[in-house]
Amino acid sequence: MSEQYDVIVIGGGVAGLSTAANITEGNVLLLEKDRIRTEEKRYLRFTFMDSVERLGISECIIRRYDTISFQASANRLDVEYNDFEFGLIDLGKLHRKLMKYILKKNEIKEKWVVVDVKNRNKMIEVKISHDDTIEKILTRYLVDASGTSFLTKKIFNLPHPDFICHCCEATFSGGYIGDPHTITFIEPSTRFKFGGSLYPYDKGDYSFGLTNNLDFFNLSLKSFEKKIMKEKNDLGLSDKIEGGDICVSNIDLVPLGSQYSLIFDGVCYVGDTVGQVTPWMIEGVRPCLDASIMCANAINAALKQQEKSLLERYKKGWDSTYGVVYNKVNLAEKWNRTNEEWNNSLKRMMKLSKMSKKLFLRYLKYDQMSEDAIERLMELKTSLDK
Ligand SMILES: Cc1cc2nc3c(=O)[nH]c(=O)nc-3n(C[C@H](O)[C@H](O)[C@H](O)COP(=O)(O)OP(=O)(O)OC[C@H]3O[C@@H](n4cnc5c(N)ncnc54)[C@H](O)[C@@H]3O)c2cc1C
Secondary structure, X not given: OOOEEEEEEEOOOHHHHHHHHHOOOOOEEEEXXXXXXXXXXXXXXXEEHHHHHXXXXXXXXXXXXXXXXXXXXXXXXXXXXXXXXXXXXXXXXXXXXXXXXXXXXXXXXXXXXXXXXXXXXXXXXXXXXXXXXXXXXXXXXXEEOOHHHOHHHHHOOOOOOOEEEEEEEEEEEOOEEOOOOEEEEEOOOOOOOEEEEEEEEEOOEEEEEEEEOOOOOOOOHHHHHHHHHHHHHHOOOOOOEEOOEEEEEEEEEEEEOOOOOOEEOOEEEOHHHHOOOEOOOOEOHHHHHHHHHHHHHHHHXXXXXXXXXXXXXXXXXXXXXXXXXXXXXXXXXXXXXOHHHHHHHHHHHHHHHHHOHHHHHHHHHOOOOOHHHHHHHHHHHHHHHO
C-alpha cells in the first residue's frame, strides 16, 4: 500500500465498487472492512432492465419479468409489458465484475477498516486499521460509500438521510409459483404496515423483500424479524404462493432519498450513505450505479484539470436526473401516510397507469422526470388526497 493516493473509496458495496471502476484518472484504493460480497445468487435484487442494458451489465441478470402487479389490501393493479422492464440482478456477480475492472489498474484492500478521516493541508488523511495494525494514508479525494455506517457523515457531523426503514429479504423455498413472469409489489396493508416485492427467481423458489415503513425508529431489527415470521401468512400472498417454507436471509436498514451533502470538502458521498434509494420501491442498485458514474466522471474531471470545484458536476448530474424528483416529494410525509392514504395510493397508481405507461414507469423510477410531469403528479396527488 502506498502512502498517498489520488482517490480513496470507502466501501466495497455496489456504490463503492462502481465508483472505483469508473475512475480512470490517477491512482485509486478501495477499502472494505469485511470481504466483498461475491457469492453467486446470494444477493438478488430486482431492477429495471433499461438501466442494466445502458450500463452494459446484462450478464448479471439472472431472470426477467414482463408483468408487474401492484397489490394493496383491497385492490390490485396488473400492468403488462411486452418488453422486459424488470429483471433480477445477481449483486455477487456484479461485484466480481466490478472488482476485475478495478484490479486492472488500481488496488482493493479487504479487511481494512477506515476508522478516522481528517483534512490536512489540501489533502485528506485516512486512518485505517487491520488486525492490530493502524496506518495513516493521504488522498486528494475521498469517496464515502460506506452505506448505513454513515462513516464520515458521523465524523464531520453532517446530516444523515431523513428516513430509514427496515428491510428484510426472505426466501420461500419449495412453494408453488403462480406466474413466473410476474413481479409483484405489495403496498403496506392497513393491518401490518409492511410492504414489499415478491419475485420468483428459481423453479420452486420465491424471493420476497419486506419493508416496514412506519415504525422505523421504534422497532429493533430483532423484533422486525419476529413480526415478519409471525405475519407471513397474512400478507396477501396466499394467492401467489402455495406451500413452501420461509427463510429470512438478510435484514438490514435502508435510508431513503436524502439530498444533503453529496459533496463536502473533497469527500463525495454515493449510495446508501446518502439515501440514494427510490422511495416507492426501495430500489437502490440502479440509483447507486447511476450516481457512482456521475461521481466518478466528476472526480476524473477534477483530477485531469486539477480543479477541485469540478466535483460539483456530480451534484449537478444527480440533481438533473433523480434529485429534482426526490426534492419535490416530501419523503417522510410520504412514508408516514395514514391507512386511508395507503389504500388510496393504489387508486392513484391505477389512474396513473391509464395516463401513460411511460409516465407511470417514471413515477416508479424517480429518474429524469420533466418538471411538467412532476407538476402533473403533484396535482394528481393533491386531488386524490382531498
Ligand atoms: C434486504 C434488502 C433488500 C433490497 N432489495 C432491493 C431490490 O430488490 N432492488 C434494489 O434496487 N435495491 C434493493 N435494496 C437496496 C440496495 O441493496 C442498496 O441500496 C444498495 O445495495 C446499497 O449499496 P451501497 O454500496 O451504497 O451500500 P452497501 O452495500 O451497504 O456497501 C457499503 C460497504 O461499506 C463497507 N464499510 C462500511 N463501513 C466501513 C469502514 N469504516 N471501512 C471500510 N468499509 C466500510 C461495508 O462493509 C459495506 O460493504 C435492498 C436492500 C436491502 C437491505
